[in-house]
Amino acid sequence: MKKVHSVLLEAEKIKDWMVEIRRDFHMNPELGMEEFRTRDKIVEYLQEMGIEYITGVAGTGILGIIRGREDGKTIALRADMDALPIQDEKAVPYRSTVPGKMHACGHDAHMAVLLGAARILKGKQEQLKGNVKLFFQPAEETVGGAKPMIEAGVMEEPRVDAVLGLHVTPEIPAGEIGIKYGQMNASSDSIKIILHGKSSHGAYPQDGVDTIMMAGQVLTSLQTIVSRNVDPRSSAVVTIGTINGGTQGNIIADKVELVGTVRTLDSDTRSLVISRIEEIVTKVAEAMGGSAQFIREEGYTALINTDKIVDIVKANAEKVLGLDKVHVLKQASLGVEDFAYFAKESPSAFYRLGCRNYKKGIIHDAHYCLFDIDEDCLVIGAALQVQNVLSLLEEEQWSY
Structure with a gap:
């Protein structure tokens, strides 16, 4: 029997907590630059975890930071916050309660993954050589919150050495990921x-x-x-x-x-x-x-990944999930993603987190009224982001 990686076990322990967070966000979606309740809930979670934060970044954005026991690199993790103007037609208990608004692109999952990763990393704070920044970004679907957050200074003091992001995708089964070298989005x-x-x-x-x-x-x-x-x-x-x-x-x-x-x-x-x-x-x-x-x-600039950072994500995913769970994507998406602005500022990797499950009927594309995720992917996302941070904070792993 294959031994389960320790970071996956840590993420599994907080799965119910992440699911609860994701479902709360899913039931209470807010559009770009209107994420006031979402912001307040994230602040509550950060306060409960004892994580330092700043609000009002580019409007409804939040910057969190976990400072390690000694100086080192600073790694940023990003999650987008906004929903879409789509009526939720799913017959599930956590269906959107707001008419005409829905988390149809998985940003609710992204926030839950980031909060899960933050909780695990906060528990390892005394072991960290360096810092972890948490970017909760508004308005990815509309005006784009990444560029205003950068202009507000989130990449500085301390300077971000690398930034990581992910996006759920029904094109890949839950438990697996997709990575792309070089050009990722148009x-x-x-x-x-x-x-x-x-x-x-x-x-x-x-x-x-x-x-x-x-x-x-x-x-x-x-x-x-x-x-x-x-x-x-x-x-x-x-x-x-x-x-x-x-x-x-x-x-x-x-x-x-x-x-x-x-x-x-x-x-x-x-x-x-x-x-x-x-x-x-x-x-x-x-x-x-x-x-x-x-x-x-x-509009948005093209998203181009940094190959050395993708190498680290790939190695970690193979170690945590298994060699057969990591797909190297051959073609870039002609869809856009404003994580691209973070990627222009620092070495980066943006990857796809599988969320499809045929047996559960979770098969619908994003931006569709029946879109949903297999919530097992929350565990995978949190575990990988934690492992990626730990690897990137190790001096010998990479340098720029």
Whole structure:
């Protein structure tokens, strides 16, 4: 019989406590920058554990810190706090009690894992050579709380040497994890295209400049960016999600608005795609006798893991869970994750924590009204984060 790793046993002892925390958060979800009850509950738990903390970080964010017995590195662990505007349709006792709001992306689990890891690490405080920072971050799903937390100084005094994050995923069974070297998540940009033409009666199209036709040409031309301008070995997505224009079926439309998103995995491709969109939009409009406005709103940066830190996470997971429980992911996600801003500041690793369980019917994707997790994953997440911190605080394990 395989011997169970000691840190897994420690996490198993507090499983019921973590489940209780997760279910409380799940029943009381709050949207980004509205996480007031969530903040207050986290503060209660930190106070009960005797962990030093600061509130009001980037709004509803919290910074906790566990100071070791002597100086050393500082490792940060991050959990996001916000829920989504989705109606919870699950038939479970811990179903959301707030109409139209739900933890449909697992942030309730992330907070429970971080509090579990904090409890175990607090018990080892006298053994720690260095510090552990706890980032409870608001608004990952909306405006992004990571960058404001960094601007508020959470990476300094003491300076964070490495930062770790995780995200539950139903793509992987509970008890297993997925790691990714290098590029983990894409960058994002929101785009708005406003086409201007000239209105006229539909019976006399020669007197107008038709922005409906112009929009059709723009849409067709935008599809050539990925297929003909982006290196096939790179990745990019250009999606137009809404199109609005016109007032009557017999009137040539003088204005059309298109709104979409761009996803890329590296800065060069990002610049190329944005440049080509603006060029196509402007020149197609001019060629058809109209004009165009192109508005770009820069979103999250790409999340790029540090290979040496991923190596440590991989080694720990193989030791704690077993070799067959660790999956090396080959492809990056074109979804975005604002942990990327922490990753830009310090060496980092962000990994996937499996939460699927077919036997329990836990099979639904995130951002869906039936999303749930196998709560056994809370034990796995807490244990791994503790072991990762302990390894990273050992001087001989890595250096930068």
